Amino acid sequence: MRTIYLLLFLSVSIILPAQRKKKTNDVPPATPASERWQGYQQRLKLEENSLVKNVEFRNVGPTVMSGRVVDLAVDPDDPSHFYVAYASGSLWETKNSGTSFEPIFDNQIVMTIGDVEVDWVNDIIYVGSGENNSSRSSYSGYGMFKSMDNGESWENIGLVETHHISRILIHPSDPNTIWVAALGHLYSENSERGVYKSTDGGSTWSKTLFINNRTGIVDLIVHPDNPGTLVAAAWEKDRKAWNFEEAGPGTALYRSEDGGDTWTEIPNDSGFPDTDGTGRIGLSFAPSNSEIIYAILDNQDRREKEGDTSEGITKDQLRNMSNQQFLALENGDINDFLDNNGFPREYNAVDIKKDVEAGKVKPLDLVIYTEDANSLLFDTPVKGGEMYRSNDAGKTWTKTHEDYIESMIYSYGYYFGQVRVDAQDPNVIYTMGVPIVRSEDGGKTFKSINERNVHVDHHALWINPKDPRHLILGNDGGVYVSYDTGATWINCNSPSVGQFYSIAVDMAKPYNVYGGLQDNGVWKGPSTYEYSRGWYQSGRYPYERLMGGDGMQVAVDTRDNSTVYTGYQFGNYFRINTETGDRKYITPRHKLGDTPYRWNWEAPITLSSHNQDIVYFGSNRFHRSMDKGENFETLSGDLTNGGKKGDVSYGTLTTISESPIRFGLIYVGSDDGLIHRSQDVGDTWQNISVGLPANFWLSTVVASKHKEGRVYASLNGYRWDNFKPMVYVSENYGNTWKNISGNLPQEPVNVVKEDPENENIIYVGTDHGVYVSIDRGNSYQAFAKGLPNTPVHDLVVHPREKDLVLGTHGRGVYIGDVSLVQQLTSEIIAKTLHAFPTNEITFSTRWGSKFGTWGEVYEPQTTVSFYSNGSGSGKIEIIYNEQVVSSMDINAEEGLNIIELSLETDESFKDLLADSQKEDYEAAENGDFHLAVGEYTVRITVGDTNVETPMTIKAPRERPGRKE
Secondary structure, eight states: OHHHHHHIIIIITTOOOOOSSOOOOOOOOOOOHHHHHHHHHHHHHHHHHOTTTTOOEEEOOOOTTOOOEEEEEEOTTOTTOEEEEETTTEEEEESSTTSSOEEOOOSSSOOOEEEEEEETTTTEEEEEESOSSOSTTOOOOOSEEEESSTTSSOEEOSOTTOOOEEEEEEOSSOTTOEEEEEOOOSSSOOSOOEEEEESSTTSSOEEEEOOBTTEEEEEEEEOSSOTTOEEEEEEEOEEOSSOEEOOOTTOEEEEESSTTSSOEEOOGGGSSOOSTTEEEEEEEEETTEEEEEEEEEEEEEEOOOOOOOOSSOOHHHHHTOOHHHHHTSOHHHHHHHHHHTTOOTTOOHHHHHHHHHTTSOOHHHHHHHHOOTTGGGGTSOEEEEEEEEESSTTSSOEESOSSOOTTSSTTOGGGOOEEEEOSSOTTOEEEESSSEEEESSTTSSOEEOOOTTSOSOEEEEEEOSSOTTOEEEEETTEEEEESSTTSSOEEOOOSOOOBBSOOEEOOSSSOEEEEEETTTEEEEEETTOOOOSTHHHHSOOSSEEEEOSSEEEEEEETTTSOEEEEEETTTEEEEEETTTOOEEEOOOOOOTTSOOOOOOTTOOEEEOSSOTTOEEEESSSEEEESSTTSSOEEOOSOOSSOOOSSSSOOSOEEEEEEOSSSTTOEEEEETTSOEEEESSTTSSOEEOOTTSOTTOEEEEEEEOSSOTTOEEEEEEOGGGTOOOOEEEEESSTTSSOEEOOTTOOSOOEEEEEEOSSOTTOEEEEETTEEEEESSTTSSOEEOOTTOOSOOEEEEEEOTTTOEEEEEEBSSOEEEEEOHHHHTOOHHHHHSSEEEOOOOOEEOOTTTTSBSSSSSOBOOOEEEEEEEESSOEEEEEEEEETTEEEEEEEEEEOSEEEEEEEEOEEOGGGGGGSOHHHHTTOOOOTTSOEEOOSEEEEEEEEETTEEEEEEEEEEOOOOOOOOOO
16 A cells, blocks of 8 residues: 555646636735634633533544654653654653553644653653644644643743744753754745744743745754754745645755854755755764764655666657557557556557547547646656765765665655664664664665554654663654564554544444544444453454555445445545455546546545435546446536646545435535535536635535535635634525634634534534534534544534544544534523433442452442533432432533432432332442432522423343243
8 A cells, every 4th residue: 555655646646737727826824823822712711611511522542553653752761751742642641661641732722743852850841833744734833832740731932933843952961951943834934933042941032043934944953962063954845735845945954063053054065965956854963973963865856867778668759759650559569558557458559549540639648648747857756865974063974875765755755854873883873764774884775674563654763872772663653662673563552643534424333433544544443432452352453444545535335334435545445345345446537638637635525315326526526426436427627726736636626515405416615715516416517616715725515404505614724824714604505605603713624514403503623623503603612521622624423323423633533422412402592491301220239339359339320411501509409209319519510511410329218119119128239328210300400490300210121031
């Protein structure tokens, strides 16, 4: 799958031909830090005052595939104690060598992290927020954070406009002196990037190195013996939704000899490359010889084009070949070209020659079929990863190897850039890319230590300074520990930190959850999952992987709950039978003579709710299959603004929704801000984007289940560094739109969905949480209980179980019961107090007893739920035969209250029982008395108001007797 991914990255996604469509040059502004802080305060206010804040969510994993690690901080005196920074999953601490972890950075303004550094002497943790990679979901941070109580509390200490912090250094002898390397904004230019220095523990900062508004500092190192000497790696880049320039003239090495107060660019004649192709750089001093520095460079310069020694037909020949010349070619040579370039079997030399002779296609069309307009840029690959060494603390440099380092960072070096040196031998170095590789000869040769149980895409490595055999590794698959220099590895994947792109459910009992994850495939698992290590003994992890690569959208045929449509990046989708394991590749291909389809990284796919044999699929055009993906029709023209030239697939569809009320009423949204509507199952389309903000990514379009003309849309400005919430509704099929963003905080919106039962309820997932409106978007409440402030990429409400299932991009899957929320009608909200029905309880003779010798005593409880229009003290009473048999004082909160109520009573309860029950009534094993089988009333009192609701304890089911 990794090979497929690379081929797709280098070919399918690279080039986007411009179409003749209306263009706009409007560039949405980046959201200033001050507005983001106001948004954070709004989020806190929403959480505090939420009517639904007591609705609790539970994490259902999965954990086995883990998620992207960006940095490690290990106690040098006690390596069993270390911190792990996940890209969008918070900071976690372990005190037992990775056996278990606890999160300690969950509810800040951001959770995304670029670097973590610890002052181990004074027990101070510094977090530089904003991921140091520049990937599709590398979320921006909010500066520097400091904790002096091991993460119990955090203080933001500035640099809030830097967005992405790549490195923090603490002076080895003066802990108040701190240096920070800041990359700056990812999708917009800004001046808050460079090297920052503080001499007062982060209270104040001075910017000591700045190059330009597109160049930040991606790495920074300090001389281990002379902290006055520092070396910084500047990186010029420019990322847009359609293009990523990962190198530029601003990229260079800088050196300081006065503690980072002033800097000098290392000159062109130092031996280190200085071209427009000089990309990301990672640095490391050799601990055992402090004059030695290694630098891993992503060199985006093209390799020297090697002569073509093949005897076959080349693309260059076809570009300028006449029809007559083509017709003179040998059929076998043409068929070899078709085989070598991945043409479907339907194409062959005989038929193509007929089409050329008839003027239907030209020889150039064979090139266009596989490429787009800028493909010549990639005919010759980049040089890729290169290792350089300095023996004089960065003044001069030499490349350590002669040949290219193949198959390590490929063309996407922006995602990698770390090098580490053995603590005792300066010739032993490690660098990280798709594999992690080790050199024992100072970088002349390398060997992979990526063992079979170790994920790829590596970002962090710690080498024990006292025992270099001991390694701790962080990558897209979590944390790994080795005690034999990488020969074998231990997986430390107990945290649920998966980065989900999408989420889906089936209708099995219990139902299953499906989702696609960043670099971790597509998984299916039970909604009842609870974290346990028991699967180590059973040999079967509760979740099952369905696909590899980067997992994308999922559609489940709920008629059999085993037919699943899903795939990996750029539209490579399959129909899978999860019972038999059968799979079929279903992605439609363009025809010879057409330009290639443009597929989004997360290509949208959905099944018709009216007939699940019908599959809807989106590239830049709309595709429909009437037979479960066996055959597709391409029914539309380009439903985008036509794409832009660049190396990222753009001008693509991102979302598809069909009306559950009316068959064939379909909406699609694109990454460049367009919504189109079809009323005839995709045969014709109308642009209905008028009235929506231009140039924003359509994250969801959802046709209503409750009213035919109603449709919701959410737009996302993340790829402009614009964090404005944008949620819209139309009541007339998208002819006009109304903004219903209401009181949502300044957070990009990833998804909007309506409730399947209550038409006034909609759910919104943002980059920092999930919100619900019970008045169709006039105002929003925040869900908070049990939830970290992690990005929510997708959500779905299970129609039968009334569960809200969240796919987060950093903390796995969460599920919350929203059955009470669905009942929040305007009539109930108008009441002073309202009690919801209780669930039936089954009596057990095991109440008050232990389960087994070593088990805990089981104390029975039930849940009592009520709505209060204000807060205040009160009580809950259980009444039997008009007598209060149990009472509990409460502090009611405005909104939903969900109280766990004990079923314990006292011995006097026996006097209220019928004579037939008294005989068997006695204290439990632990000496407590409990309520018996019968009908009860629960009375809830808040202030001067009370309400009542019935409660039933039923007898257990009798076991059938044996034959006598």
